[in-house]
Amino acid sequence: MNPFERLPIEKQARIVNASISEFAEKDYETASMNVVVNHAGISKGSLFNYFKTKSTLYDYVxxxxxxxxxxxxxxxxxxxxxxxxxxxxxxxxxxxxxxxxxxxxxxxxxxxxxxxxxxxxxxxxxxxxxxxxxxxxxxxxxxxxxxxxxxxxxxxxxxxxxxxxxxxxxxxxxxxxxxxxxxxxxxxxxxxxxxxxxxxxx
Amino acid sequence: MNPFERLPIEKQARIVNASISEFAEKDYETASMNVVVNHAGISKGSLFNYFKTKSTLYDYVxxxxxxxxxxxxxxxxxxxxxxxxxxxxxxxxxxxxxxxxxxxxxxxxxxxxxxxxxxxxxxxxxxxxxxxxxxxxxxxxxxxxxxxxxxxxxxxxxxxxxxxxxxxxxxxxxxxxxxxxxxxxxxxxxxxxxxxxxxxxx
DNA sequence: TCTTAATTTGACCACCCGGTCAATTTACAT
DNA sequence: ATGTAAATTGACCGGGTGGTCAAATTAAGA
CATH class of the missing domain: 1.10.357.10 (Tetracycline Repressor, domain 2)
Known part of the structure; x- marks a missing residue:
């Protein structure tokens, strides 16, 4: 079980929601992990702990x-x-x-x-x-x-x-x-x- | 007459050619003026002298x-x-x-x-x-x-x-x-x- | 309560970006 | 040959990027 799935559902939802918004508004290359992090209200280190790379997060979404x-x-x-x-x-x-x-x-x-x-x-x-x-x-x-x-x-x-x-x-x-x-x-x-x-x- | 049009045709062609290649290969946001400059064999300052901004160059192409x-x-x-x-x-x-x-x-x-x-x-x-x-x-x-x-x-x-x-x-x-x-x-x-x-x- | 392990944090890194501008080179008229 | 104006250069700037990691915080078991 990867760390993201261990998270409380509410927190997962916040992250997924922020990611969807960012990838919907910008191309993959210009979509920003910093924006996702701020919008989701978590730290950068955490996001990269849940998803190893930007590409991994994109695949998930x-x-x-x-x-x-x-x-x-x-x-x-x-x-x-x-x-x-x-x-x-x-x-x-x-x-x-x-x-x-x-x-x-x-x-x-x-x-x-x-x-x-x-x-x-x-x-x-x-x-x-x-x-x-x-x-x-x-x-x-x-x-x-x-x-x-x-x-x-x-x-x-x-x-x-x-x-x-x-x-x-x-x-x-x-x-x-x-x-x-x-x-x-x-x-x-x-x-x-x-x-x-x-x-x-x- | 703008500075670009004053250039020898051969040089113009080199710049146009490099720009077309770069904008063909990458999205506007990820297309790089540095790459254009290197490919065209001119200095960065020159390119920005011919075209005030990246957007101006794109419009031209x-x-x-x-x-x-x-x-x-x-x-x-x-x-x-x-x-x-x-x-x-x-x-x-x-x-x-x-x-x-x-x-x-x-x-x-x-x-x-x-x-x-x-x-x-x-x-x-x-x-x-x-x-x-x-x-x-x-x-x-x-x-x-x-x-x-x-x-x-x-x-x-x-x-x-x-x-x-x-x-x-x-x-x-x-x-x-x-x-x-x-x-x-x-x-x-x-x-x-x-x-x-x-x-x-x- | 104390210890240990898991989680979270954000300062930091190397890199690349578009754009600037003082300094240098080139071109040209006298 | 000299003076001047135009063209060219590339080091440099502020800012943003994906990704890292030692340190701080939290959770859990004894």
Whole structure:
């Protein structure tokens, strides 16, 4: 059992909270351990006692975020099995929006990872995420093909790529719209994306 | 006339070249003026004499990149006027790929700007780019509607957004594929994207 | 209560940053 | 050749970084 896990939960929460905020607001390289320490109300030595390096702390926070995302994805996949492609896709996109509403800071860390460049294990993490996305969206698309809703000659890898591209970009835009005041019309966009791909993959 | 423009062209080129490399390889915040100086073979004082701040140098390099992009876009738009939507789109995407092949470092700076977070005037620049993309792709789509090739009830803003999302993401992937050895099949992808939107916007 | 072990602290380290500026070198007109 | 103005240099500044560690504090068992 490592020293961090031995800590009282309240203290753990303070540290995790401060770390999430810092990694959400700044790139990995510019995120500051000093800021985390001050915000969490602990000493620098302690933080480096709990997490050997900045990279270790980042990995911990990232794992938290990924676990949360996976839970959302799993829920919506399992609860929409058997539904037509377009209804299923609609609910998946909407679930993505819901994640962003529920966990805006985790979403920001995710976007920063996907869209930005540094962070030590980025390549490995991105590869892992792509595999996840491929399996997940690939399954949805395959189901659509099986039910003759989508073109059977569809290049699945490409289809997943396009879906992933639009989804990610839209979710990022929605995330931004949360803070800049010009909130997007959730249903309008979700339906419009579903329409694009239901027709485009026909 | 500012001191930089008074320099012999060869020296200007050395400085520009070093700056492009550094801003292509690192985020704005982590890009180092010391590295630029060493790579260009000039003294630190000189660089800060030519460009008052790091931000000024970045703006200069960015303006170079943007000018280059605009030239490519203008060329392909003007040379495809009157063509059907799908042929036109194909050539536009292909021109994007060509830009990446011709100027991989400038492309990297562009992607870094779009996908990353820092750099001082990022918000203003991004807004400017979005306006550009809106006008450019908006015009192409409008032409497609006028020629009854695309659905007349299409939400143009959303359509532009999706097109832009897929285009950017694909170009980024193609850019990455240049350096990781697994080069993408250019024609296959370009045609596939055209097909998606020609059907999706019908 | 005393001892010992675990935890916490923050001053400190080496390093790098963007930016400055007095001093030196270079270029040029007379 | 001389004087002057422009260009170039690099040591230096204040500040921030991730990470360390001897010393102080706290917790626990006898």
């Amino acid at each position: 990232y794992a938290l975020a990924l676990g949360e995302v996976k839970a959302y994805l799993k829920d919506v996949r399992d609860s929409t099995i058997g539904l037509p492609f377009n209804e299923r896709l609609t609910q998946i996109i909407d679930s993505g929006v819901q994640f962003i509403v529920d966990h805006p800071r985790l979403a920001k860390i995710y976007f920063r990872l996907v869209y930005s460049s540094d962070s030590p294990n980025r390549k490995k993490i991105i590869t892992e995420l792509q595999l996840l996305s491929n399996n997940y969206l690939g399954e949805i698309i395959q189901d659509g093909i099986n039910h003759k809703e989508l073109n059977s000659t569809l290049n699945k890898a490409q289809a997943v790529f396009y879906l992933d591209a639009v989804l990610n970009r839209f979710l990022k835009e929605y995330h931004d719209s949360l803070s800049n005041g010009k909130l997007l019309d959730r249903n309008d966009w979700v339906n419009s994306i579903t329409e694009l791909f239901t027709k485009g993959f026909k | 960015y303006a170079l990149a943007l000018g280059e992009v605009k030239a490519y876009l203008k060329d392909v738009r003007d040379s495809t006027i009157g063509l059907p939507f799908n042929e036109r789109l194909t050539q536009i995407i292909d021109s994007g790929v060509q830009f990446i092949v011709d100027h991989p470092r400038l492309a990297k700076i562009y992607f870094r700007l779009v996908y990353s977070s820092d750099s001082p005037n990022r918000k203003k620049i991004i807004t400017e780019l979005q306006l550009l993309s809106n006008n450019y792709l908006g015009e192409i789509i409008q032409d497609g509607i006028n020629h009854k090739e695309l659905n007349s009830t299409l939400n143009k803003a959303q359509a532009v957004f999706y097109l832009d999302a897929v285009l950017n993401r694909f170009l980024k992937e193609y850019h990455d594929s240049l350096s990781n050895g697994k080069l993408l099949d250019r024609n296959d992808w370009v045609n596939s994207i055209t097909e998606l939107f020609t059907k999706g916007f019908k």
